[in-house]
Amino acid sequence: MSEHTIYLDHAATTPLDRRVLDAMMPYLTNEYGNASSIYALGRRAMQAIDGAREQVASIINCRPTEISFVGCGSESDNLAIKGIAFASQKKGKHIITSSVEHHAVLHTCQYLERFGFTTTYLPVDEYGRVHPDDVARAITDQTVLVSLMYANNEIGTIEPIEEIGRICRERKVPLHVDAVQAGGALPIDVKALNADLLSLSAHKFYGPKGVGMIYVRQGVRILPQLQGGSQERGRRAGTENVAGIVGAAEALRLAQEELPEVTPRVRALRDQLIEGVLTIPRSRLTGHPTDRLPNNASFAFEGVEGESILLSLDLYGIAASTGSACTSGSVEPSHVLVALGLSPAWQRGSLRLTLGKENTREDVEKVLSVLPGVVEKVRNLGE
Numbered sequence: 001m002s003e004h005t006i007y008l009d010h011a012a013t014t015p016l017d018r019r020v021l022d023a024m025m026p027y028l029t030n031e032y033g034n035a036s037s038i039y040a041l042g043r044r045a046m047q048a049i050d051g052a053r054e055q056v057a058s059i060i061n062c063r064p065t066e067i068s069f070v071g072c073g074s075e076s077d078n079l080a081i082k083g084i085a086f087a088s089q090k091k092g093k094h095i096i097t098s099s100v101e102h103h104a105v106l107h108t109c110q111y112l113e114r115f116g117f118t119t120t121y122l123p124v125d126e127y128g129r130v131h132p133d134d135v136a137r138a139i140t141d142q143t144v145l146v147s148l149m150y151a152n153n154e155i156g157t158i159e160p161i162e163e164i165g166r167i168c169r170e171r172k173v174p175l176h177v178d179a180v181q182a183g184g185a186l187p188i189d190v191k192a193l194n195a196d197l198l199s200l201s202a203h204k205f206y207g208p209k210g211v212g213m214i215y216v217r218q219g220v221r222i223l224p225q226l227q228g229g230s231q232e233r234g235r236r237a238g239t240e241n242v243a244g245i246v247g248a249a250e251a252l253r254l255a256q257e258e259l260p261e262v263t264p265r266v267r268a269l270r271d272q273l274i275e276g277v278l279t280i281p282r283s284r285l286t287g288h289p290t291d292r293l294p295n296n297a298s299f300a301f302e303g304v305e306g307e308s309i310l311l312s313l314d315l316y317g318i319a320a321s322t323g324s325a326c327t328s329g330s331v332e333p334s335h336v337l338v339a340l341g342l343s344p345a346w347q348r349g350s351l352r353l354t355l356g357k358e359n360t361r362e363d364v365e366k367v368l369s370v371l372p373g374v375v376e377k378v379r380n381l382g383e
């Protein structure tokens with residue numbers, strides 16, 4: 001029905017910014033040296049990586065030596081959590097996280113449980129927020145890490161990280177912040193957040209896929225999780241993805257520089273979407289009404305399968321997402337919606353619309369013109 005895709009899934013990934021591709025291009029073509037080689041071609045590759053590192057460090061307010069480049073956001077989360085856990089097991093084997101984290105965090109904690117670690121999965125309120133007092137109460141003398149997300153990938157809720165960070169500092173427990181969804185949408189200042197470790201992923205802010213970043217505060221010891229050469233000062237073996245690293249740094253610079261222009265524009269589109277979608281009968285917003293990512297509009301519809309809405313929207317050329325995952329034919333509700341306490345009749349009908357800087361008012365109007373009919377049709381088929 002439509003040739004042009006209205007892309008409303010920027011929390012899944014974003015298109016590569018043309019300016020980022022331009023910055024990467026030399027390292028995809030003529031400047032192909034291995035950064036470990038000592039001749040000029042290799043040295044230029046190393047200089048490019050060092051420049052990218054300095055750029056990222058100055059943006060997130062840390063030293064270049066505190067930044068390492070890795071293979072994706074998931075790897076960054078894995079390295080932070082396993083890296084701390086295995087380095088600190090003499091002190092204790094207790095980790096604190098929340099029930100609404102990304103699987104890159106949840107499954108890593110579950111993996112560590114096989115090695116004798118225990119995890120506290122903190123509950124959240126109806127908006128998906130962790131309460132700082134719950135963090136304080138959960139910390140014991142065995143706790144070696146608190147790992148919490150800055151902003152939720154499904155419902156967009158922003159967590160009170162600064163306050164949680166203050167508590168962790170006081171109690172001398174390192175805090176890892178999964179800032180993968182926040183990197184392109186909120187200012188990132190590791191000192192203001194009181195973060196000891198922080199994870200970012202370039203493809204969430206118009207950078208290339210397959211490049212992650214990790215901040216590790218000086219003095220915080222982690223064990224590398226990939227053995228081999230001594231790249232990234234021994235923190236992550238493997239020949240560096242020079243073009244990807246240059247692209248990641250440029251994408252972060254552009255995203256953060258353009259926040260003052262992009263944020264109000266995208267937020268206005270989001271609010272228009274929310275207002276329009278909530279006129280649909282038996283619909284509700286999921287996530288916090290105001291403390292949410294400026295680009296995230298997520299909903300639940302009672303008595304509807306989210307997957308069916310997605311497939312119908314796809315016919316209109318609209319790309320969106322649902323929190324539900326289809327496993328062996330049955331649709332499992334997302335762990336995030338379950339944690340919010342949504343009743344089963346609402347859990348399966350989730351729809352996430354995440355805007356980007358290239359979306360327009362026409363895109364929003366198109367969605368609002370088709371979505372009510374889609375929900376009604378799908379609901380009538382199912383009930």
Ligand code: PLP
Nearest residue numbers: 072073074102104153180181201
């Ligand atoms: N953490 C959060 C909150 C995410 O949203 C994602 C990706 O969706 C990840 C981690 C994993 O990032 P990547 O896709 O780069 O592995």
